[in-house]
Amino acid sequence: QKEVEQDPGPLSVPEGAIVSLNCTYSNSAFQYFMWYRQYSRKGPELLMYTYSSGNKEDGRFTAQVDKSSKYISLFIRDSQPSDSATYLCAMRTGGSYIPTFGRGTSLIVHP
Amino acid sequence: DAGVTQSPTHLIKTRGQHVTLRCSPISGHKSVSWYQQVLGQGPQFIFQYYEKEERGRGNFPDRFSARQFPNYSSELNVNALLLGDSALYLCASSLLGRGWGVDTEAFFGQGTRLTVV
Numbered sequence: 001q002k003e004v005e006q007d008p009g010p011l012s013v014p015e016g017a018i019v020s021l022n023c024t025y026s027n028s029a030f031q032y033f034m035w036y037r038q039y040s041r042k043g044p045e046l047l048m049y050t051y052s053s054g055n056k057e058d059g060r061f062t063a064q065v066d067k068s069s070k071y072i073s074l075f076i077r078d079s080q081p082s083d084s085a086t087y088l089c090a091m092r093t094g095g096s097y098i099p100t101f102g103r104g105t106s107l108i109v110h111p
Numbered sequence: 112d113a114g115v116t117q118s119p120t121h122l123i124k125t126r127g128q129h130v131t132l133r134c135s136p137i138s139g140h141k142s143v144s145w146y147q148q149v150l151g152q153g154p155q156f157i158f159q160y161y162e163k164e165e166r167g168r169g170n171f172p173d174r175f176s177a178r179q180f181p182n183y184s185s186e187l188n189v190n191a192l193l194l195g196d197s198a199l200y201l202c203a204s205s206l207l208g209r210g211w212g213v214d215t216e217a218f219f220g221q222g223t224r225l226t227v228v
Contacts, residue, residue: 006153100156
């Protein structure tokens with residue numbers, strides 16, 4: 001079992017839909033949780049960052065962390081074709097400063 | 112302001128050869144990390160350097176080595192290339208050597224696409 005599990009998709013949604021992307025993890029020591037967006041042939045871009053449990057909102061994006069269930073989510077409201085990319089979750093412990101990445105979920109938003 | 116720059120962008124090598132990949136961090140960033148991303152997978156950590164010292168090493172064979180220079184740029188070297196080394200190699204820089212936080216964002220370069228034939 002991998003430390004971080006993420007469904008690779010692809011997830012195809014119509015423009016304007018609410019998108020839900022998720023990751024599960026097994027290491028209860030993870031404290032810092034991140035979401036990266038990666039466009040084709042580009043490097044990952046840090047999108048959201050959350051410490052411990054709770055929600056964080058930034059524009060159309062909301063990140064949620066449920067440490068009791070070892071489950072994190074990224075919600076995208078009013079999705080746009082420009083949101084089409086691979087979304088990678090990443091997380092790390094407080095003692096290690098190297099994040100562990102999920103394999104990424106491919107999102108396709110069609111007009 | 113220039114972001115993280117990596118060179119070359121694409122590279123084709125033959126099995127058994129050696130390769131050197133280069134990375135220049137964002138100005139002011141003293142930490143550089145290297146990742147390998149195989150198609151369809153997330154980035155796998157290879158090395159982290161801070162102030163020219165190795166701060167972390169992932170589960171990669173000794174064929175992989177790296178160094179950081181006084182100007183904080185970095186090189187990743189891979190010897191005796193195997194077909195399985197074909198991947199996107201990503202460099203990330205950050206302001207501090209320790210971690211990715213609210214005030215310490217990790218910025219990735221565009222990567223070097225290495226193909227071993």
